[in-house]
Amino acid sequence: MNKLQNFIANFSWDIGIDLGTNNTLIYLKGKGVVLNEPTMLARVKRRRFSGLSAPKVKKTLSVAFGAKAKEMWNREPQQLEVISPIKNGIVSDMEGLEMLLDYYLKLIYEIPSLYPKLFRPRVIVSVPGIITGVQKRAVKTVILSAGAREVVLVEGLILAALGVGLSTEKTDGVVVVDIGGGKTEVGVVSMGGLVIGRGMALAGDDLDRAIINYVRMKYNLMVGPNSAERVKIDIGNMDPEGESKRSALLRGRDIETGLPKGIKISEAEVREAMISEVQKIVKLVAGVLDETPPELMEDVLKRGVILTGGGAGLKGIDKLIERKTKIATRVVEEPDLSVIRGIGELVENTNRLNTVRLVGGI
Secondary structure (H helix, E strand, O other): OHHHHHHHHHOOOEEEEEEOOOEEEEEEOOOEEEEEEEOOEEEEOOOOOOOOOOOOOOOOOEEEEOHHHHHHOOOOOOOEEEEOOEEOOEEOOHHHHHHHHHHHHHHHHOOHHHOOOOOOOEEEEEEOOOOOHHHHHHHHHHHHHOOOOEEEEEEHHHHHHHHOOOOOOOOOEEEEEEEOOOOEEEEEEEOOEEEEEEEEOOOHHHHHHHHHHHHHHHHOEEOOHHHHHHHHHHHOEOOHHHOOOOEEEEEEEEOOOOOEEEEEEEHHHHHHHHHHHHHHHHHHHHHHHHHOOHHHHHHHHHHOEEEEOHHHHOEOHHHHHHHHHOOOEEEOOOHHHHHHHHHHHHHHOHHHHHHOOOOOOO
């Protein structure tokens, strides 16, 4: 069997996909990360029919993918809709995800150096630990229909740990906090598997919505999610001790007059808007630490808490967790790339798949 697998490997290629709520990253064996695009597409709105004799609906026509689709978000004409087929790390639109992956994988297949390959690729995919068996099968079905030969599902927390250099052979444990766009996961990883893992559907997008709600309530101003995200990135700071006098300009629509309006929002106001949501993430980390087996606590105290994911880039969130847990907390370099780096480890060294506990229930 191993000889057959080695023979197929010579005439095929492996792909890794980090399928995130906000961004999709694709890793190609021997080439590294070849795609990093928003998990969004623009398509013609589906027609709705009523009655038993409604005509059969053809496949929806897509218009734009990735960054181009995100540029159209909240600016699209009436006949189009911009959607993200992943919500909180879970597939919410099967057809949309199939269209998106079909487009991205076709771009990969067109790379000239892949032309001699005869067999379809094996795809290693990150999935959240909080999804059900039905949702795992949905991910597998979509990727197989997009042209994969085999689909291997691995939990995102394990991949993030691999991406920051954790060995799959040692018994040392490490606490990984992965804050994405649509979900946050916290777990203790040891020997290539999860000792304990918890997650919730709260992450970066919820912080954007918190800023939107705060500005609406305080300033009577309606702003879009892109504007809120930009303010969060530019002046968001959860550490009051490191507060500066920075501010940002927010433009939107005055709710009373309906006219354009701009305000200046301070760093302290942005923190006030987000603090209640961020405290929920801190509470989740403290809860996982409380459930961690005593045998692993020495490792945890030695290694500390590691923050990964795009949401870990929020300034001061590590200090907030550190004060609550009394455990050293650090943000890894380029936290948004931790999972795809872990996938790259498995794509480049397929023997390591044997040391990683794969997702079951499919």
